Amino acid sequence: MKHQIKVEPQGTILYCEGGSILLNVLQQGGFMLDATCGGRGRCGKCKVWAESDEWDGKKEILSCTTAVNSDLLVTLPVQEKFLDRKSMLLKTHTFPVELNLTKKFLKVKKASIEDGKGDVERILAELKLDRQVNLAVTKQAMEILAKSKEGITVVFDDQELIAIEQGDTTNEFFGIAFDIGTTTVVGSLCDLITGKVLVTVSATNPQRQHGGDVISRITYANEGAGNTEKLQEEIVACLNEIINKLCKEAKVCTKHIYCATVVGNTCMHHLLLGLNPTQLAIAPYVPVVQRELRVNPEEIGLKINKQGSLYVLPNIAGFVGADTVGVILATGLERVSEPTLAVDLGTNGEIVLNSGHKMVACSTAAGPAFEGAQITYGMRAAEGAIEKVEINNGTFKLKVIGNSKVKGICGSGLIDLIAQLLKHGVIDPSGRIVEPDLLSSDMAFLMERLRSNGKSYDFVLAFPEESLSGEPIVLKQKDVRELQLAKGAILTGIRMLLREVGLNMTDLKQVYLAGAFGNYVEVESVLGIGLFPAIPASRIKAIGNGAGIGAIKALLSDQEKERAELLAKNIIHLELASKPEFQDEFIQSLRFPVQTSVE
Numbered sequence: 001m002k003h004q005i006k007v008e009p010q011g012t013i014l015y016c017e018g019g020s021i022l023l024n025v026l027q028q029g030g031f032m033l034d035a036t037c038g039g040r041g042r043c044g045k046c047k048v049w050a051e052s053d054e055w056d057g058k059k060e061i062l063s064c065t066t067a068v069n070s071d072l073l074v075t076l077p078v079q080e081k082f083l084d085r086k087s088m089l090l091k092t093h094t095f096p097v098e099l100n101l102t103k104k105f106l107k108v109k110k111a112s113i114e115d116g117k118g119d120v121e122r123i124l125a126e127l128k129l130d131r132q133v134n135l136a137v138t139k140q141a142m143e144i145l146a147k148s149k150e151g152i153t154v155v156f157d158d159q160e161l162i163a164i165e166q167g168d169t170t171n172e173f174f175g176i177a178f179d180i181g182t183t184t185v186v187g188s189l190c191d192l193i194t195g196k197v198l199v200t201v202s203a204t205n206p207q208r209q210h211g212g213d214v215i216s217r218i219t220y221a222n223e224g225a226g227n228t229e230k231l232q233e234e235i236v237a238c239l240n241e242i243i244n245k246l247c248k249e250a251k252v253c254t255k256h257i258y259c260a261t262v263v264g265n266t267c268m269h270h271l272l273l274g275l276n277p278t279q280l281a282i283a284p285y286v287p288v289v290q291r292e293l294r295v296n297p298e299e300i301g302l303k304i305n306k307q308g309s310l311y312v313l314p315n316i317a318g319f320v321g322a323d324t325v326g327v328i329l330a331t332g333l334e335r336v337s338e339p340t341l342a343v344d345l346g347t348n349g350e351i352v353l354n355s356g357h358k359m360v361a362c363s364t365a366a367g368p369a370f371e372g373a374q375i376t377y378g379m380r381a382a383e384g385a386i387e388k389v390e391i392n393n394g395t396f397k398l399k400v401i402g403n404s405k406v407k408g409i410c411g412s413g414l415i416d417l418i419a420q421l422l423k424h425g426v427i428d429p430s431g432r433i434v435e436p437d438l439l440s441s442d443m444a445f446l447m448e449r450l451r452s453n454g455k456s457y458d459f460v461l462a463f464p465e466e467s468l469s470g471e472p473i474v475l476k477q478k479d480v481r482e483l484q485l486a487k488g489a490i491l492t493g494i495r496m497l498l499r500e501v502g503l504n505m506t507d508l509k510q511v512y513l514a515g516a517f518g519n520y521v522e523v524e525s526v527l528g529i530g531l532f533p534a535i536p537a538s539r540i541k542a543i544g545n546g547a548g549i550g551a552i553k554a555l556l557s558d559q560e561k562e563r564a565e566l567l568a569k570n571i572i573h574l575e576l577a578s579k580p581e582f583q584d585e586f587i588q589s590l591r592f593p594v595q596t597s598v599e
């Protein structure tokens, strides 16, 4: 029997067979719902409000565990496609331009009986060069020359003439650098003359509806014929939406974007290119391709100048991707002479160590907790997100993005919160939220925020009158465990890389911290949760979106592209799971420190 589902606020009507899973019906109907746990009923992100004859009034249900057995009226949560500027981590700054891609304005002689040269030959004669010219440009030559009384602009990529344009467009010369994260996609529009980053936009990766981590994306890709192509279509559509938004904001025409670069973890890289990611999840975890690729944008449907090029940075290994190469480009990690570490705190945590003699890298399945996902009230760094927590002199203070009522908590806020609760004994080193009577009497202001849920305690961050939904916003025991797993995974990776090169934590002279929360994270809080035991705060530097900066550097410089290619060839990859000590290290790394490690 068929049922009708009316979807609000869009007013769309969908039909499905009885027993269909609501999440699948909504997704097939084109609605993007977060499904961080891949539809396993664990993350709570696929919740919708629904009315049915089966129950009284409206109720909130998990769409991934609801079988449709009657007609439904479903109200979807408001989805922000583009994220708040606060979450855009690339400052507007300028990078050096060293490109073989050039534009030049020319006045071309008219055709004449005496001369007899073809249109393309007259253009090349004016340039006093003999370049390759492709068919697409050749086809445009006659019309553009006929229309351009005042002259034409030519675009060269190294030895090839890639475009001819009417009039003088030499100042309209742009490129876009993309950082495709498992959770967030960032695009930066750059001026190819000045090297200035003009606008940066970030958006949610639409593939999140198939799961929050790379493994669930790979699983989805394998579940049905055409799923890899579907994932590719979703990410390309997302990049095209970012292109449109960037162009609109900067008042730039898409045909004047001649190049793009992409960094991302190896799985995101494969899905963008429509490459089957299956092998990434099976030992020996090899990618289809590691090397850099130059792709015609039309081949994957990217809407920039058709004759432009897309440069996809190289991967290091199956789980250490081009995003790590980007972080190294951003930090100059390969050029240091003392032990230095770079950590990218994403859903897939990637770590690179330069011992001073050799470079080793690994990846750890940190999960999306650092990005505010898989946390009961976790959210991106957008309006309404708690981004900072302070417990001081008997007061509990929150800093909320946009100074609005509280909607949830983002990654930097979560790290701050847990560091503060550890410091004040509300969470013990095992990660347990303690009973109120274990707190000292001067902590009464925190005691009143501890609420029993029967099994454990929740810590109230915002009371109903302080929250946007009118519901209390709480930190649950399971949320602490999520962060604990994430920090445990990263710390295990760091320890094992150090062991591989015979160094200790105290030998590290500098640590670069890159990640979704970038410059907004408090280094003291990162130390507070024990991510880098025994390292003074002065040696830790938060660099923001390192992978994105690397993508911009490669966009603007051919030398940086060559650097990326060399890096990917020379970094030694360490497969953590194959090491016998991995489990022990991981268990040890889960504990929180008793006190913060400061200088």
Ligand code: FES
Pocket: 034, 035, 036, 037, 038, 039, 040, 041, 042, 043, 044, 045, 046, 047, 062, 063, 064, 065
């Ligand atoms: S709870 Fe439904 S997708 Fe996670």
